[in-house]
Amino acid sequence: MVDDTWLKTDLPLLCAIVEVEAEGSPGWMIDQNEVLERADLTLDQDEWIRAVMRLQGGGYIVANVLRGGGGVMSCIVNGSLEPGRRATGQWPPDDAYLSLIQVINERIDAAPDEPTKGRLRGALDGVLGVGRDIGVDVTAEWLKRITMG
Numbered sequence: 001m002v003d004d005t006w007l008k009t010d011l012p013l014l015c016a017i018v019e020v021e022a023e024g025s026p027g028w029m030i031d032q033n034e035v036l037e038r039a040d041l042t043l044d045q046d047e048w049i050r051a052v053m054r055l056q057g058g059g060y061i062v063a064n065v066l067r068g069g070g071g072v073m074s075c076i077v078n079g080s081l082e083p084g085r086r087a088t089g090q091w092p093p094d095d096a097y098l099s100l101i102q103v104i105n106e107r108i109d110a111a112p113d114e115p116t117k118g119r120l121r122g123a124l125d126g127v128l129g130v131g132r133d134i135g136v137d138v139t140a141e142w143l144k145r146i147t148m149g
Helices: 005-023 032-039 045-057 082-087 096-110 114-130 132-148
Strands: 061-068 071-080
Touching: 005 032, 005 045, 005 071, 005 082, 032 071, 045 061, 045 071, 096 114, 096 132, 114 132
Parallel strands: none
Antiparallel strands: 061 071
C-alpha cells in the first residue's frame, strides 16, 4: 500500500510554503529549512526534491529545478500558485454565497446557547431570503472590498 504523501508530507509542506511566502519579501526564494521547520517535517534532500516536484507538478507551487549529473540536484521554491492557496484555504472560494451559508450553519451547530442559535438562524434566513443572485452579488462585492481595500 502506498503512503498517503498528500496528508503526511505534501499538504503540511504546502501550508508551510504559503505561510513563509506570506511573511517574506516578494521575489525572494523560500528558505527550505524554514519551510521544513514550519511544517514540522524532517526530510532528506531526496525527499524534499520529490515533494517539491509533486507540488510543482500538481500546479500548487512555482519552483526552479536544478538538474545535473543525470538527475535533479536541487529544488528552489519561489512561491505558491492559486491551486496551492486554495488547497490551504488562503484563496476565496469559487462560490462565496454557498460558503457563507455553510459557515452560518456551522456557527449554528457550534453556538453555545439557544439565543445565539436563534440570531444565527435569523441571519441565515436573511441570506437565503434575498436569493442566490443577490446573495452572490453582495458576497462578491464584499470579498472584493476586503481583498482590494
